[in-house]
Amino acid sequence: MMRRSIAVLAAFAMGVALAACTAKSDQALPGSGSPVPTASAEPLLTCDDLVDMADVVDALTGSDGVAPTPVPATRVTTDLRDLVNEAAGGLTCSWRVGEPPFNASDAPSPESRLAYLIIELLPGSDGQTQDDAPNSGTRLGVDEIDGHPVWEDCADGGCWTEATVDEVKVVVTLTFPYWLQGWSRYGEMTADDLLPKTRPVVASTLEAIADAPAERTEWPSIGAVSDGSTCDSAVDPVAIASALGLPEVVWNEHRYDAESPQARVGLYECWQAGANDVSVTVGAGLAPVVAEMATEPDNARAFERVTLEGASQGDIALRSCATDAPRCSVLFTLGVDAYGVGSTIDAVAAAEAIIARSS
Incomplete structure (x- = not known):
């Protein structure tokens, strides 16, 4: 609750x-x-x-x-x-x-x-x-x-x-x-x-x-946050590929049905499937959602707080890695925005590449 x-x-x-x-x-x-x-x-x-x-x-x-x-x-x-x-x-x-x-x-x-x-x-x-x-x-x-x-x-x-x-x-x-x-x-x-x-x-x-x-x-909302960005413009595939040591990253993009809460806040997902699995969820204006989530006791014990290179003071990053599989996830804030990154190679490196490209 x-x-x-x-x-x-x-x-x-x-x-x-x-x-x-x-x-x-x-x-x-x-x-x-x-x-x-x-x-x-x-x-x-x-x-x-x-x-x-x-x-x-x-x-x-x-x-x-x-x-x-x-x-x-x-x-x-x-x-x-x-x-x-x-x-x-x-x-x-x-x-x-x-x-x-x-x-x-x-x-x-x-x-x-x-x-x-x-x-x-x-x-x-x-x-x-x-x-x-x-x-x-x-x-x-x-x-x-x-x-x-x-x-x-x-x-x-x-x-x-x-x-x-x-x-x-x-x-x-x-x-x-x-x-x-x-x-x-x-x-x-x-x-x-x-x-x-x-x-x-x-x-x-x-x-x-x-x-x-x-x-x-009539509960308040942040409204739809959409600047017309796409996976290629918001999450530079060249920068992600370089951070993960891959020859290339080719994004698939998922947009939600207009009735969904995800669409109402402009959330969308970028992913590359296969052996070099990596995914990024883009949440413009959603930093407070991650900030609050990080304060809740269940999440505080289920995630590790990490510091991402290039992050500003006040930004938050939470990491979780599967025990019996190579995949890790990072939820982090970047100013007023929030991102979720998952990777079987290095989720932290991918998150830091996103921060570097934003500066």
Whole structure:
């Protein structure tokens, strides 16, 4: 569950101003606790308005039937695209049970009994599924919850429910490792057992949105940050190739569906597949997202803080390397912008090449 500190809010505001974005200047970034509304407006919906903690506990109770104590925590990830829902104008609520990962690049231990319950809300939706929504599991037959059409799915990473109410996209995710192997906290429970566990959370979230005036879901955003750049112009392939000792780097470019939070903030990805694997995610104006992520306890233990050559004072860099594979990831800020780099050769060298080319 995200809570915005005063320092991060200040950084966010500075980033918006410098990037010439169009955020709402009279509102703080949304969080799970107490967003700051305008004096004349209805208070923005918070996580406390969406769900009863008893339903959160029930959803996260495993096959042993022992009620856990959920901890507000965002899911540990090396992927910048997973972190932008609130920057895009949404609200994210997240709770963890079990032991958090020791390494962001490694799969958690089966003994960790790790699970997250995540609620993501994003206004301005036409009801279409995001381009990276779950689509490879078992779609089950529940067509509505409390009169609202929903779409449910389970796969090896967990179970999802998606719906749209009053143009607000709702995604409720129960995510946990090792389900198909039977090693998760849910043991041998099937999709028919798991999806009903989250339905009270879905139902109360949909009801809260349906009952709220539209202005209560007008969470601030940084707006789309787009300068027309492409992978070749924003991440010089010649500089990356030189840094990694490669004869060349040829970028493939991925842009997100317009409905997604990634597209709303202008995020895009550049990658070269194969033996010389390297990828770069470009997040203009998203430095505050990485800055806040770095302060959260789960991420502080799952990443190593590093200093990148050429970085300015105040910039942040987080590294994570897989234990049993050569790939490393680096999330770093560069002024008001953020980047995510992954490489099987040298992610730090690639990140430093990006910094060098920006100066």
